[in-house]
Amino acid sequence: MKLYDAAWAPSPRRVRIFLAEKGITVERVMVDLRADEQLSDPYLAINPRGAVPALELDSGEVICESAAICRYFEALQPAPTLFGDNPLDIGRIESWTRRIESDGYAAAVYALRNARENFKDRGAPGKWPTMPQIPELAARGMIMWEAFTEALDRHLATREWIATDAYSFADISALVTIDFARAAKLMLPERCHAIARWHERASARPSAAA
Numbered sequence: 144m145k146l147y148d149a150a151w152a153p154s155p156r157r158v159r160i161f162l163a164e165k166g167i168t169v170e171r172v173m174v175d176l177r178a179d180e181q182l183s184d185p186y187l188a189i190n191p192r193g194a195v196p197a198l199e200l201d202s203g204e205v206i207c208e209s210a211a212i213c214r215y216f217e218a219l220q221p222a223p224t225l226f227g228d229n230p231l232d233i234g235r236i237e238s239w240t241r242r243i244e245s246d247g248y249a250a251a252v253y254a255l256r257n258a259r260e261n262f263k264d265r266g267a268p269g270k271w272p273t274m275p276q277i278p279e280l281a282a283r284g285m286i287m288w289e290a291f292t293e294a295l296d297r298h299l300a301t302r303e304w305i306a307t308d309a310y311s312f313a314d315i316s317a318l319v320t321i322d323f324a325r326a327a328k329l330m331l332p333e334r335c336h337a338i339a340r341w342h343e344r345a346s347a348r349p350s351a352a353a
């Protein structure tokens with residue numbers, strides 16, 4: 144099997160961290176996003192959506208979407224669990240992961256892709272018709288980012304990890320979101336001390352370097 148991966152991008156990093164936590168190694172094929180290789184015909188034949196990551200199985204079937212790829216590996220190798228091993232933890236992790244994706248990651252993508260010159264006419268990642276930037280969406284993304292980080296900070300004030308007592312897929316999702324936002328200069332507000340402490344713990348795990 145082969146994992147189509149890309150340097151610096153958050154969604155492939157989410158899979159790399161997950162695999163590192165599991166101790167799984169997979170052959171990787173690097174896709175050069177700066178050269179728009181994800182939009183080239185050979186890559187579109189693998190993932191017509193024009194996005195990374197994608198996992199090509201030995202059968203030739205391709206699984207797209209970082210969360211789906213991680214779920215596939217969790218089913219192949221359940222331990223150590225990152226999606227939960229009992230109904231309550233599974234619900235907690237799913238709940239936080241979806242919130243991080245829809246309120247945090249989406250906020251960062253809105254704020255960045257609708258404002259930065261290098262995303263001109265590419266308001267969403269991957270292969271789309273020309274998608275003009277909408278400045279109001281960038282403004283809305285900033286409001287969402289502020290509200291999301293404030294809510295997450297409050298939640299983390301009394302907790303070590305986001306969803307359960309153990310590091311989980313929700314923590315991985317938040318780590319890649321916050322690092323991606325920071326790399327694009329969408330900073331964590333100063334007042335978010337609990338997130339800052341959590342970020343230090345999450346970043347100290349060897350998997351964070353993946």
Ligand SMILES: N[C@@H](CCC(=O)N[C@@H](CS)C(=O)NCC(=O)O)C(=O)O
Pocket residue numbers: 152153154155176181193194195196207208209210267268269270
């Ligand atoms: N929901 C998808 C998002 C995939 C995605 O947005 N990938 C980005 C990199 S993080 C990409 O391929 N961008 C290509 C582009 O900007 O054209 C997932 O989780 O895999």
